[in-house]
Amino acid sequence: MKVKDLRGIETVEVEEINARHILIAPSIILSDEKAKTMLKGFREKLLAGEADFAELAKEHSADPGSALKGGELGWSEPSKYVADFRDALANLEIDEISQPVKTQYGWHLMQLLEKRVGDITEQRKEEKAYQLLFQRKFSEESDVWLREIRASAYIEVLPQQGE
Structure with missing residues (x-):
């Protein structure tokens, strides 16, 4: 070949x-x-x-x-x-x-x-792969964190005065 x-x-x-x-x-x-x-x-x-x-x-x-x-x-x-x-x-x-x-x-x-x-081709490829993985993991973790915050939030609705 x-x-x-x-x-x-x-x-x-x-x-x-x-x-x-x-x-x-x-x-x-x-x-x-x-x-x-x-x-x-x-x-x-x-x-x-x-x-x-x-x-x-x-x-x-x-x-x-x-x-x-x-x-x-x-x-x-x-x-x-x-x-x-x-x-x-x-x-x-x-x-x-x-x-x-x-x-x-x-x-x-x-x-x-x-x-x-x-020649830093390999180094740039590794950096690009790291950034892709980091962004994906960051997105997943931030979604989990937001869900946890929402689940632990306690909201009490009070009646307005005059009602």
């Missing part, structure tokens, strides 16, 4: 990026300007080859989820990041280190490691 053509199978591809960052969060002790200056210093050391990005992230980053991994965020869709972070990453070339970027979380120094186009 030889397959010549497939119909009705829709592939879903998305551009994913792998990046790393160092987050410095301003506080009462560390001013906004000082945080930015720290990251500029880190950038100069990195460009001069005097420091390692992963080591700086482990030592200084305020992001507990990525600091232990050398600042690596892993593969993900850019749309999952906040707008300022996403836009700064979009303007970087592979292995380029950004200028300090301000977001709602603080100041970031980021590096774009890789880009790829990922």
